[in-house]
Amino acid sequence: MSYKICFIGAGNLATHxxxxxxxxxxxxxxxxxxxxxxxxxxxxxxxxxFTNATGEIHTEPDIYFVALTDSAxxxxxxxxxxxxxxxxxxxxxxxxxxxxxxxxxxxxxYPLQTFSKNRAINFKNIPVFIEANSPKTENIxxxxxxxxxxxxxxxxxxxxxxxxxxxxxxxxxxNHMYTIANELLKEKDIPFEVLRPLIFETAxxxxxxxxxxxxxxxxxxxxxxxxxxxxNELKRTGNYSELYNSISKCIFEYHKK
Amino acid sequence: MSYKICFIGAGNLATHxxxxxxxxxxxxxxxxxxxxxxxxxxxxxxxxxFTNATGEIHTEPDIYFVALTDSAxxxxxxxxxxxxxxxxxxxxxxxxxxxxxxxxxxxxxYPLQTFSKNRAINFKNIPVFIEANSPKTENIxxxxxxxxxxxxxxxxxxxxxxxxxxxxxxxxxxNHMYTIANELLKEKDIPFEVLRPLIFETAxxxxxxxxxxxxxxxxxxxxxxxxxxxxNELKRTGNYSELYNSISKCIFEYHKK
Numbered sequence: 001m002s003y004k005i006c007f008i009g010a011g012n013l014a015t016h017x018x019x020x021x022x023x024x025x026x027x028x029x030x031x032x033x034x035x036x037x038x039x040x041x042x043x044x045x046x047x048x049x050f051t052n053a054t055g056e057i058h059t060e061p062d063i064y065f066v067a068l069t070d071s072a073x074x075x076x077x078x079x080x081x082x083x084x085x086x087x088x089x090x091x092x093x094x095x096x097x098x099x100x101x102x103x104x105x106x107x108x109x110y111p112l113q114t115f116s117k118n119r120a121i122n123f124k125n126i127p128v129f130i131e132a133n134s135p136k137t138e139n140i141x142x143x144x145x146x147x148x149x150x151x152x153x154x155x156x157x158x159x160x161x162x163x164x165x166x167x168x169x170x171x172x173x174x175n176h177m178y179t180i181a182n183e184l185l186k187e188k189d190i191p192f193e194v195l196r197p198l199i200f201e202t203a204x205x206x207x208x209x210x211x212x213x214x215x216x217x218x219x220x221x222x223x224x225x226x227x228x229x230x231x232n233e234l235k236r237t238g239n240y241s242e243l244y245n246s247i248s249k250c251i252f253e254y255h256k257k
Numbered sequence: 258m259s260y261k262i263c264f265i266g267a268g269n270l271a272t273h274x275x276x277x278x279x280x281x282x283x284x285x286x287x288x289x290x291x292x293x294x295x296x297x298x299x300x301x302x303x304x305x306x307f308t309n310a311t312g313e314i315h316t317e318p319d320i321y322f323v324a325l326t327d328s329a330x331x332x333x334x335x336x337x338x339x340x341x342x343x344x345x346x347x348x349x350x351x352x353x354x355x356x357x358x359x360x361x362x363x364x365x366x367y368p369l370q371t372f373s374k375n376r377a378i379n380f381k382n383i384p385v386f387i388e389a390n391s392p393k394t395e396n397i398x399x400x401x402x403x404x405x406x407x408x409x410x411x412x413x414x415x416x417x418x419x420x421x422x423x424x425x426x427x428x429x430x431x432n433h434m435y436t437i438a439n440e441l442l443k444e445k446d447i448p449f450e451v452l453r454p455l456i457f458e459t460a461x462x463x464x465x466x467x468x469x470x471x472x473x474x475x476x477x478x479x480x481x482x483x484x485x486x487x488x489n490e491l492k493r494t495g496n497y498s499e500l501y502n503s504i505s506k507c508i509f510e511y512h513k514k
Contacts (some may be wrong), residue, residue: 033280071304076382112452114462125454167413172476175468175471180423182423182468194408197370201371205376206435207456243504
């Protein structure tokens with residue numbers, strides 16, 4: 001079963017998801033974005049039409065995929081007539097019921113991954129979480145998900161929101177730890193590349209182990225000498241001593257249990 | 258050039274480093290550990306002798322590798338006679354001069370990686386940082402390093418200590434972010450494995466990009482709605498709201514520059 005799909009949004013997620021859905025035989029008929037240039041860029045990759053005018057959004061698609069910044073969803077959708085076609089959003093933190101005002105057929109299609117436009121990604125390995133307001137729609141989205149991913153499951157709004165918080169720690173906060181590490185190295189003219197094998201191994205370990213068992217370093221050993229030395233160095237030269245202290249305490253409290 | 262080497266310490270680092278040095282043709286003649294069982298375990302992998310008595314440490318090795326917990330170094334080394342042979346420690350945070358009391362030939366051999374005994378690791382990709390108290394010793398350690406790693410360079414104590422702080426952020430703190438994510442998922446009975454592709458991709462991105470450019474998520478967008486929602490959820494159910502708040506603020510402050 002393949003579908004005619006319109007994408008509302010043309011950002012990183014929309015780019016990767018629309019290309020993956022097209023590659024498995026669906027027709028992406030149109031891309032809408034508030035920014036004409038963004039709509040045009042993605043449409044040229046998909047070889048489809050594009051618009052930045054809500055009034056020009058086609059009425060014949062089977063499914064509308066909404067891949068907008070959360071805060072823009074209501075503003076954009078309130079200007080579009082969906083004629084009760086299936087409307088699906090891709091957000092971790094928005095409930096399914098935000099779509100109730102716009103159609104009788106609604107769903108959520110949440111791929112748990114971090115996307116950059118110019119970085120290739122294999123959708124097969126990305127877990128996709130589905131929610132729908134009817135068993136029929138749930139089935140449609142599960143089957144559609146399975147064409148692009150090996151891991152598709154149903155998850156309700158409450159759990160999905162929590163999953164999103166966990167993802168913020170596992171991805172966004174983790175990346176900021178890399179950023180801080182890079183800032184510290186810059187002060188001593190050490191190139192970031194020396195940390196890359198360590199970063200890669202840290203992530204690789206937990207592909208097999210649970211992170212609790214993979215914890216190493218001064219905080220889990222409660223090596224007060226090193227912790228105090230690090231805190232003094234950070235206080236002397238920069239802004240990261242408080243964060244170092246809070247995370248070290250958190251590690252210690254967690255592991256002393 | 259190959260060497261006869263004695264290992265003082267039999268932990269994770271000692272295990273991987275001694276096996277790598279043996280695999281490139283050096284002779285590991287003896288392992289010392291304060292715990293006889295640890296010494297025995299590593300010695301059986303290396304097929305060499307072992308002891309937990311400082312008085313039984315051999316006098317004929319060319320190099321003594323000290324791979325002990327930082328806080329144990331002085332206590333153990335003060336009981337050993339090195340006869341001014343080359344003594345090398347493997348710590349990120351100890352200065353080279355901690356060895357001055359024990360030999361006239363001293364050095365540091367610091368592999369920047371996180372090790373677990375039972376996890377195979379390819380030493381070729383691990384950056385090794387060398388320091389020595391003479392050009393001759395520096396040369397010995399550089400050449401020895403190059404037999405096991407493709408990335409060997411000289412780094413002084415001051416910079417190495419800073420590198421260690423950066424590594425704590427990039428590895429230990431990152432792993433704790435994974436742990437917190439896992440704790441959050443447990444509350445909703447979601448298995449940790451759904452986060453593995455995200456964690457792996459987050460680390461893979463910065464193998465090519467710098468982390469500043471790889472940052473995504475609500476904090477860098479300053480999406481106050483989501484941040485507040487996450488903070489409220491965390492306050493309601495657990496202990497991680499303060500950490501969420503501090504790291505989000507840190508991300509925002511950094512990226513608004």
